[in-house]
Amino acid sequence: xxxxxxxxxxxxxxxxxxxxxxxxxxxxxxxxxxxxxxxxxxxxxxxxxxxxxxxxxxxxxxxxxxxxxxxxxxxxxxxxxxxxxxxxxxxxxxxxxxxxxxxxxxxxxxxxxxxxxxxxxxxxxxxxxxxxxxxxxxxxxxxxxxxxxxxxxxxxxxxxx
Amino acid sequence: xxxxxxxxxxxxxxxxxxxxxxxxxxxxxxxxxxxxxxxxxxxxxxxxxxxxxxxxxxxxxxxxxxxxxxxxxxxxxxxxxxxxxxxxxxxxxxxxxxxxxxxxxxxxxxxxxxxxxxxxxxxxxxxxxxxxxxxxxxxxxxxxxxxxxxxxxxxxxxxxxxxxxxxxxxxxxxxxxxxxxxxxxxxxxxxxxxxxxxxxxxxxxxxxxxxxxxxxxxxxxxxxxxxxxxxxxxxxxxxxxxxxxxxxxxxxxxxxxxxxxxxxxxxxxxxxxxxxxxxxxxxxxxxxxxxxxxxxxxxxxxxxxxxxxxxxxxxxxxxxxxxxxxxxxxxxxxxxxxxxxxxxxxxxxxxxxxxxxxxxxxxxxxxxxxxxxxxxxxxxxxxxxxxxxxxxxxxxxxxxxxxxxxxxxxxxxxxxxxxxxxxxxxxxxxxxxxxxxxxxxxxxxxxxxxxxxxxxxxxxxxxxxxxxxxxxxxxxxxxxxxxxxxxxxxxxxxxxxxxxxxxxxxxxxxxxxxxxxxxxxxxxxxxxxxxxxxxxxxxxxxxxxxxxxxxxxxxxxxxxxxxxxxxxxxxxxxxxxxxxxxxxxxxxxxxxxxxxxxxxxxxxxxxxxxxxxxxxxxxxxxxxxxxxxxxxxxxxxxxxxxxxxxxxxxxxxxxxxxxxxxxxxxxxxxxxxxxxxxxxxxxxxxxxxxxxxxxxxxxxxxxxxxxxxxxxxxxxxxxxxxxxxxxxxxxxxxxxxxxxxxxxxxxxxxxxxxxxxxxxxxxxxxxxxxxxxxxxxxxxxxxxxxxxxxxxxxxxxxxxxxxxxxxxxxxxxxxxxxxxxxxxxxxxxxxxxxxx
Numbered sequence: 001x002x003x004x005x006x007x008x009x010x011x012x013x014x015x016x017x018x019x020x021x022x023x024x025x026x027x028x029x030x031x032x033x034x035x036x037x038x039x040x041x042x043x044x045x046x047x048x049x050x051x052x053x054x055x056x057x058x059x060x061x062x063x064x065x066x067x068x069x070x071x072x073x074x075x076x077x078x079x080x081x082x083x084x085x086x087x088x089x090x091x092x093x094x095x096x097x098x099x100x101x102x103x104x105x106x107x108x109x110x111x112x113x114x115x116x117x118x119x120x121x122x123x124x125x126x127x128x129x130x131x132x133x134x135x136x137x138x139x140x141x142x143x144x145x146x147x148x149x150x151x152x153x154x155x156x157x158x159x160x161x
Numbered sequence: 162x163x164x165x166x167x168x169x170x171x172x173x174x175x176x177x178x179x180x181x182x183x184x185x186x187x188x189x190x191x192x193x194x195x196x197x198x199x200x201x202x203x204x205x206x207x208x209x210x211x212x213x214x215x216x217x218x219x220x221x222x223x224x225x226x227x228x229x230x231x232x233x234x235x236x237x238x239x240x241x242x243x244x245x246x247x248x249x250x251x252x253x254x255x256x257x258x259x260x261x262x263x264x265x266x267x268x269x270x271x272x273x274x275x276x277x278x279x280x281x282x283x284x285x286x287x288x289x290x291x292x293x294x295x296x297x298x299x300x301x302x303x304x305x306x307x308x309x310x311x312x313x314x315x316x317x318x319x320x321x322x323x324x325x326x327x328x329x330x331x332x333x334x335x336x337x338x339x340x341x342x343x344x345x346x347x348x349x350x351x352x353x354x355x356x357x358x359x360x361x362x363x364x365x366x367x368x369x370x371x372x373x374x375x376x377x378x379x380x381x382x383x384x385x386x387x388x389x390x391x392x393x394x395x396x397x398x399x400x401x402x403x404x405x406x407x408x409x410x411x412x413x414x415x416x417x418x419x420x421x422x423x424x425x426x427x428x429x430x431x432x433x434x435x436x437x438x439x440x441x442x443x444x445x446x447x448x449x450x451x452x453x454x455x456x457x458x459x460x461x462x463x464x465x466x467x468x469x470x471x472x473x474x475x476x477x478x479x480x481x482x483x484x485x486x487x488x489x490x491x492x493x494x495x496x497x498x499x500x501x502x503x504x505x506x507x508x509x510x511x512x513x514x515x516x517x518x519x520x521x522x523x524x525x526x527x528x529x530x531x532x533x534x535x536x537x538x539x540x541x542x543x544x545x546x547x548x549x550x551x552x553x554x555x556x557x558x559x560x561x562x563x564x565x566x567x568x569x570x571x572x573x574x575x576x577x578x579x580x581x582x583x584x585x586x587x588x589x590x591x592x593x594x595x596x597x598x599x600x601x602x603x604x605x606x607x608x609x610x611x612x613x614x615x616x617x618x619x620x621x622x623x624x625x626x627x628x629x630x631x632x633x634x635x636x637x638x639x640x641x642x643x644x645x646x647x648x649x650x651x652x653x654x655x656x657x658x659x660x661x662x663x664x665x666x667x668x669x670x671x672x673x674x675x676x677x678x679x680x681x682x683x684x685x686x687x688x689x690x691x692x693x694x695x696x697x698x699x700x701x702x703x704x705x706x707x708x709x710x711x712x713x714x715x716x717x718x719x720x721x722x723x724x725x726x727x728x729x730x731x732x733x734x735x736x737x738x739x740x741x742x743x744x745x746x747x748x749x750x751x752x753x754x755x756x757x758x759x760x761x762x763x764x765x766x767x768x769x770x771x772x773x774x775x776x777x778x779x780x781x782x783x784x785x786x787x788x789x790x791x792x793x794x795x796x797x798x799x800x801x802x803x804x805x806x807x808x809x810x811x812x813x814x815x816x817x818x819x820x821x822x823x824x825x826x827x828x829x830x831x832x833x834x835x836x837x838x839x840x841x842x843x844x845x846x847x848x849x850x851x852x853x854x855x856x857x858x859x860x861x862x863x864x865x866x867x868x869x870x871x872x873x874x875x876x877x878x879x880x881x882x883x884x885x886x887x888x889x890x891x892x893x894x895x896x897x898x899x900x901x902x903x904x905x906x907x908x909x910x911x912x913x914x915x916x917x918x919x920x921x922x923x924x925x926x927x928x929x930x931x932x933x934x935x936x937x938x939x940x941x942x943x944x945x946x947x948x949x950x951x952x953x954x955x956x957x958x959x960x961x962x963x964x965x966x967x968x969x970x971x972x973x974x975x976x977x978x979x980x981x982x983x984x985x986x987x988x989x990x991x992x993x994x995x996x997x
Binding site: 041100105154 | 171172177181309
């Protein structure tokens with residue numbers, strides 16, 4: 001019989017407290033919007049919390065749901081905008097970025113959602129290729145391709161500026 | 162800036178953005194207001210009270226059902242079932258099936274379903290020898306699934322008798338206000354007809370009532386048993402069951418994995434047709450693209466994974482092209498609208514030649530819809546559509562890996578066709594039409610066809626089509642789809658005398674008399690003729706919408722079927738006798754005084770002492786060709802090298818001198834391959850063709866080996882060993898590069914991994930249209946040659962043919978070698994030779 005891990009409520013609180021900052025920020029980088037990032041985290045919590053008793057790796061599961069929800073929100077927002085127009089970073093965050101970082105952020109918004117997400121997961125969340133592949137539901141080779149071509153796109157975007 | 166440097170900068174920027182933001186989400190002790198804890202325990206207890214003693218039937222909330230629009234199901238009409246007393250009566254036959262996203266759990270039978278008010282839950286069931294433990298829920302509005310719970314096997318088995326388990330899984334069954342034919346839950350069966358065609362779909366309620374449902378498109382229509390259904394209040398959701406492929410066929414299996422949803426027809430999308438315009442005819446004059454402003458385009462055909470999808474649904478896309486006025490190609494392009502109910506187009510121009518295209522496959526039925534999920538999947542991985550051709554007879558072709566979409570103008574004065582290779586005769590007679598009228602299928606043309614030279618490119622220059630030109634093509638008197646590699650004869654304007662012979666898929670001879678005419682085509686004819694004489698082969702493609710395409714080194718000819726504005730005026734001119742024409746004696750006999758081509762795409766030049774070799778590619782309609790030329794400084798002579806056909810959509814990613822030859826790696830288009838050119842013999846060797854996930858971008862050449870050190874593991878496992886050429890390739894076990902490569906070990910029986918590599922070679926052989934491929938397998942002291950024969954006349958061998966060849970090779974390897982007592986460590990001393 002397979003045993004099911006049943007974390008106590010304090011474990012959930014610990015998980016929530018530990019993951020809230022990194023996951024909201026990761027969602028921010030995927031969506032480009034603080035509002036969507038918060039929404040993605042809330043939605044993920046609502047989905048994960050009721051099934052926590054049945055989840056073997058709640059942290060990884062929560063991260064997966066956050067990323068998926070954030071991607072859905074980003075794609076929906078892009079479609080509603082009718083184009084791939086760059087997301088604008090809130091003014092409050094501008095002050096903490098230097099010119100080069102702002103250029104990179106702007107260039108990143110010009111990438112396709114899939115490539116942008118792969119770059120965020122690799123270079124911010126620091127996930128290995130295999131875990132990114134699981135998150136994006138593709139082969140590791142495809143992730144390598146997304147990363148390689150994402151950097152190439154980024155380089156091209158930066159050169160256009 | 163290297164990738165690593167850029168990645169470091171990116172990482173810094175990402176952390177800077179992230180660190181600048183402080184989440185506002187409350188921490189737990191602030192009691193997050195939006196976090197809703199579902200009352201599982203309370204729900205379970207309440208539901209257990211409700212359902213106690215009633216078994217699974219109470220999952221269907223029959224108490225509620227008693228208040229519904231209960232009908233005598235024995236007399237229920239199959240065409241006038243009311244589902245909502247307050248709504249207009251909808252004829253059931255007009256309802257539409259859609260196919261949802263695949264479930265994240267294995268298809269199965271014997272499962273139970275429940276409707277929670279928002280989600281269609283699938284619980285338990287049988288998976289062949291065992292019971293399934295998962296439960297999953299499908300949201301038909303969002304077309305998304307989620308896993309509910311992992312149940313123990315015994316618990317899953319008890320689902321039917323213990324609905325409390327379902328409640329524990331987080332599902333609170335509810336009953337919708339009204340039921341389809343008085344059926345809230347039931348089983349859907351489809352019995353195949355005697356001829357194997359799709360049979361009627363019948364919903365049998367758990368209480369015994371029956372309703373005959375509209376048939377789902379034939380892709381899924383052969384037969385089902387035991388698919389479970391639930392009525393949601395405004396739709397019937399069906400999932401699971403046994404998939405039956407027809408009477409007498411022993412192929413029953415679980416599946417498919419997608420839910421089917423039956424709904425009343427939705428309001429038709431509004432299509433704003435473009436203004437009436439006089440479309441340009443195939444007059445030979447250059448097309449002024451501004452004339453195409455605002456044309457409404459009709460979805461003509463979709464090719465998906467090489468299969469032509471019948472265009473059985475009306476579809477329209479309104480394009481606005483070149484809004485800012487005349488622009489050189491490629492054009493800025495925007496488009497809005499929809500193409501049938503399959504493709505809810507939100508097409509925008511992201512950059513020149515790049516289109517974004519979102520698709521909503523859930524909107525309607527029909528064969529195209531049934532493939533739409535696959536289509537969306539291909540699109541999702543594409544991220545770019547190439548706008549390839551805008552024909553004088555306007556066809557708009559959009560291609561992407563595994564996808565090819567053709568559009569024609571909605572106005573029909575110059576529309577050719579459409580010609581459907583797969584007319585929708587197999588659709589149910591009651592198949593509803595929505596949206597604007599479809600142009601409708603026309604018969605596949607048979608017998609002689611007139612082809613119009615629509616576009617000609619010589620050395621990269623598009624030649625104005627300024628002279629009348631007709632080719633009468635006889636195609637076996639039957640479908641040009643099935644027998645196209647036969648013969649072409651007649652006149653092609655005054656430039657090119659007839660005697661066009663297509664002796665196989667890639668061989669072409671064509672005599673020309675440029676001295677007989679004038680005009681721009683004639684001005685280029687001498688160069689064209691020169692190119693032709695140097696082309697010992699050309700790729701030829703024939704497809705109904707596009708007609709004939711001939712690609713060779715330095716020239717492209719594109720013909721379309723049938724529309725000629727005026728009769729040809731030169732066909733009465735008697736062709737000159739053959740002996741008037743000089744005789745071509747093959748490559749090299751007609752020296753060039755300058756480089757034969759302009760700059761090539763992804764051009765690479767290599768120094769081979771007396772001769773420099775320049776290679777590049779150009780991507781044509783049927784395939785990519787690797788082309789190039791050599792320049793001998795001593796003789797001051799140029800030559801056209803033997804062109805090599807690569808996979809469709811390929812581009813040269815990498816090329817490198819490797820010993821006495823040049824190795825090239827091409828990918829894109831979903832296929833990749835290694836090709837090697839040997840200047841001394843002007844010949845190519847196919848190293849490897851690979852279908853699937855691929856990428857490779859860094860190589861090094863050391864000690865006679867080409868070693869890929871970045872890329873997918875599959876390719877990383879391929880070493881190119883020069884000293885042993887032509888044994889050349891060493892296929893070994895698939896492994897990641899970071900793992901140490903083992904020393905060659907003692908002999909061993911072929912492993913599955915090695916057979917996998919071998920199978921790639923079989924694929925490569927099949928896809929390169931050779932007649933005979935020889936695979937030499939060496940295993941220590943044993944060498945076996947396995948000869949596989951293909952039919953090179955078949956342009957795209959079927960998967961079955963490739964599988965059969967692969968099986969034959971593997972069987973030989975196994976029978977010859979696996980019985981030997983090969984023991985010891987697994988090494989990489991395992992070679993394949995591919996001799997095309």
